Amino acid sequence: MTFKDKWRFVQQNMKKNKVRVFMTILAAAMGSCFLIVLASVGFGLHDSLIKDELESRAVTKIDIYGTDDEEQLGFTNENIDELKQIENVDAVRQIQSLGETNFHLDGYTNEMPSAIAVDFENEKQAGIELGSGRLPEKENEIVVSSDFAEFLGKDDVDEKDKFTEDGTIKSEYLYKDEVLNKEIEIEASTFPEDGSEPRTATEKVQIVGIEAAPANEYIYTNSVKSTPELKRKLDEALHVTDSYTEQGDPLYDQVEVYASNAESVEGILNSLDEKGYLAYSNLEELKNINILFNVAKAGLIIVGTIAVLIASIGIYNTMTMAVTERAPDIGIMKAIGANPKTIKQIFLMESTFIGLAGALIGTAVAYLISFLVNAGVPVILEQIFEEEIPATLQLSSIPFLLAAISITICLVVTILSGSRPAKQATNVDVLRALRREI
Amino acid sequence: MITIKQVSHHYTMGKKAKETIVPVLHGIDLHVGKGEIVSLIGKSGSGKSTLLHIIGGFIQPTSGEVAINGTTITGWNEGQLADFRLQHIGYIFQNFQLIPSMTAAQNIELPLILNGTPKQERKQKVEDILRQVELEAFPEHYPSELSGGQQQRVAIARALILDPPLILADEPTGSLDSDTEAELLSLIRKLNKQAGITFLIITHDQEVAAIADRQLEIKDGQMLKVKGVMPV
Numbered sequence: 259m260t261f262k263d264k265w266r267f268v269q270q271n272m273k274k275n276k277v278r279v280f281m282t283i284l285a286a287a288m289g290s291c292f293l294i295v296l297a298s299v300g301f302g303l304h305d306s307l308i309k310d311e312l313e314s315r316a317v318t319k320i321d322i323y324g325t326d327d328e329e330q331l332g333f334t335n336e337n338i339d340e341l342k343q344i345e346n347v348d349a350v351r352q353i354q355s356l357g358e359t360n361f362h363l364d365g366y367t368n369e370m371p372s373a374i375a376v377d378f379e380n381e382k383q384a385g386i387e388l389g390s391g392r393l394p395e396k397e398n399e400i401v402v403s404s405d406f407a408e409f410l411g412k413d414d415v416d417e418k419d420k421f422t423e424d425g426t427i428k429s430e431y432l433y434k435d436e437v438l439n440k441e442i443e444i445e446a447s448t449f450p451e452d453g454s455e456p457r458t459a460t461e462k463v464q465i466v467g468i469e470a471a472p473a474n475e476y477i478y479t480n481s482v483k484s485t486p487e488l489k490r491k492l493d494e495a496l497h498v499t500d501s502y503t504e505q506g507d508p509l510y511d512q513v514e515v516y517a518s519n520a521e522s523v524e525g526i527l528n529s530l531d532e533k534g535y536l537a538y539s540n541l542e543e544l545k546n547i548n549i550l551f552n553v554a555k556a557g558l559i560i561v562g563t564i565a566v567l568i569a570s571i572g573i574y575n576t577m578t579m580a581v582t583e584r585a586p587d588i589g590i591m592k593a594i595g596a597n598p599k600t601i602k603q604i605f606l607m608e609s610t611f612i613g614l615a616g617a618l619i620g621t622a623v624a625y626l627i628s629f630l631v632n633a634g635v636p637v638i639l640e641q642i643f644e645e646e647i648p649a650t651l652q653l654s655s656i657p658f659l660l661a662a663i664s665i666t667i668c669l670v671v672t673i674l675s676g677s678r679p680a681k682q683a684t685n686v687d688v689l690r691a692l693r694r695e696i
Numbered sequence: 697m698i699t700i701k702q703v704s705h706h707y708t709m710g711k712k713a714k715e716t717i718v719p720v721l722h723g724i725d726l727h728v729g730k731g732e733i734v735s736l737i738g739k740s741g742s743g744k745s746t747l748l749h750i751i752g753g754f755i756q757p758t759s760g761e762v763a764i765n766g767t768t769i770t771g772w773n774e775g776q777l778a779d780f781r782l783q784h785i786g787y788i789f790q791n792f793q794l795i796p797s798m799t800a801a802q803n804i805e806l807p808l809i810l811n812g813t814p815k816q817e818r819k820q821k822v823e824d825i826l827r828q829v830e831l832e833a834f835p836e837h838y839p840s841e842l843s844g845g846q847q848q849r850v851a852i853a854r855a856l857i858l859d860p861p862l863i864l865a866d867e868p869t870g871s872l873d874s875d876t877e878a879e880l881l882s883l884i885r886k887l888n889k890q891a892g893i894t895f896l897i898i899t900h901d902q903e904v905a906a907i908a909d910r911q912l913e914i915k916d917g918q919m920l921k922v923k924g925v926m927p928v
Contacts, residue, residue: 259811596778
């Protein structure tokens with residue numbers, strides 16, 4: 259008997275009990291849909307987290323927070339050269355803090371942003387992204403963060419009136435103009451430990467670039483990146499010496515090493531350990547997060563499978579009733595020479611079709627629900643909590659793997675639940691069936 | 697065509713530990729030659745249906761051996777017997793045993809489908825056999841829309857569609873009136889003469905038995921008397 263003819267039999271059989279077959283497919287679809295939607299929450303949140311981490315370059319970044327030599331107060335140029343020699347290191351970013359600084363622009367002040375001096379060649383290698391403008395080429399040029407202007411508040415306004423309840427500057431006191439290519443005054447201060455008078459130095463600098471907004475919209479960054487030459491100029495004016503070695507070379511407060519890819523991070527960490535550096539990578543944390551989420555996703559799939567198992571009871575029931583109802587027909591077919599294997603295959607095909615149709619419909623509906631959840635729930639949450647939900651947050655994600663797992667589970671479960679009735683069909687006694695005793 | 701050697705059969709009745717053995721057939725020997733029409737008569741419970749079911753492969757004999765067309769089928773599994781039945785034996789039942797949800801043409805086509813015959817060839821064969829049994833006007837009729845005689849002719853067409861060398865008929869006229877019975881017997885004789893098909897007919901109707909080349913009688917599970925020639 260050809261596959262096509264068997265399929266024709268299945269169609270004829272299902273036509274006889276359209277409603278029952280429809281309800282069974284519906285149950286299978288609901289089970290499959292529940293499984294996918296449930297697990298998609300785990301997949302969605304995991305994806306959001308991973309996306310955040312990857313977009314923030316946190317995975318390949320290694321923070322060096324010290325050396326074995328406790329006497330050493332910062333990192334020297336020799337240290338930087340040594341770090342650059344390590345295999346698979348893409349870039350080394352050395353940072354000097356500008357200390358306490360204020361920035362004045364046309365009667366507006368940004369008070370104490372995170373101001374640092376960096377080597378912009380290294381910044382390029384580390385992957386700095388500009389939203390507008392360019393990187394500094396002269397010593398009195400700076401780059402500011404995308405939110406720099408959000409912290410430029412009008413001078414001579416009472417502190418109580420200036421800020422909103424959540425600490426941001428009220429819009430009426432904010433600097434409204436474009437800050438790019440504006441000349442701004444930097445005011446650096448030092449408070450000597452010996453108790454002598456605080457000293458102040460000022461320099462005119464030009465904002466030549468504005469960094470791209472971070473992936474996480476909810477993170478506000480108020481930072482300034484200047485050249486090492488500007489830092490030296492300000493330090494000389496302030497008579498600050500502790501940022502330099504006795505030979506006059508700079509001492510860096512912070513060093514970041516960028517690996518060429520996530521796989522090489524572990525090797526670099528080992529090399530750093532051997533060379534006596536104290537280092538930390540987010541990758542370890544990410545690995546733990548991955549394990550945690552994978553366990554959670556497996557758990558959600560198992561819980562979802564229970565729904566499919568419940569649906570399989572319906573399939574078992576439908577198929578058992580089908581075998582009982584068709585026992586006389588099965589008897590006739592066997593009497594005229596139908597092989598029991600053929601009978602079994604026809605019933606298995608029917609239960610497989612029900613399972614497959616249910617799984618496919620369930621998957622399609624799950625994709626629709628996932629889309630609606632991702633589109634609708636953030637809007638609802640924003641309305642309820644009056645807070646902006648980050649665009650990167652994905653509440654539900656259905657990768658192909660999840661759809662494939664669900665369809666496979668649904669198919670296996672339905673084939674198993676249909677196999678016993680199919681076996682019953684092959685065991686139908688011909689003579690009893692012909693006498694209508696079954 | 698059919699050779700039966702020392703076939704005995706008994707049924708086991710009742711629950712476990714309280715089983716009773718009901719003997720049905722006792723050492724039956726029988727030979728039916730190719731192209732013969734043989735009738736097997738006997739009272740209810742005599743064992744004639746059991747013997748037919750053993751020959752058809754629906755029941756395995758308790759002892760003895762059955763060979764059809766030179767092939768011993770005793771001890772075969774259900775799948776082997778089904779395949780053998782499809783290729784070598786046509787079956788005609790007293791109450792026709794047509795699938796009610798299928799039309800006359802679909803019922804007749806069923807053995808061809810099981811055999812894997814291509815659709816175009818199936819269509820042609822069904823048309824031919826419908827003409828042969830004079831049912832060319834009723835291919836799309838369901839069994840419930842046909843008379844008893846027409847239903848039995850559909851059943852005969854289904855039994856003949858794969859050109860089996862042997863047809864087993866279990867009370868083929870039991871559900872028919874006398875006119876239809878005569879038509880059917882005439883058809884059986886025609887098929888036997890034209891196609892050389894062997895018929896083994898179970899009946900307790902003397903008129904039906906009379907069309908056979910040989911009449912065998914079975915009583916209390918044993919071959920009693922023979923009209924015509926010896927059973928073996």
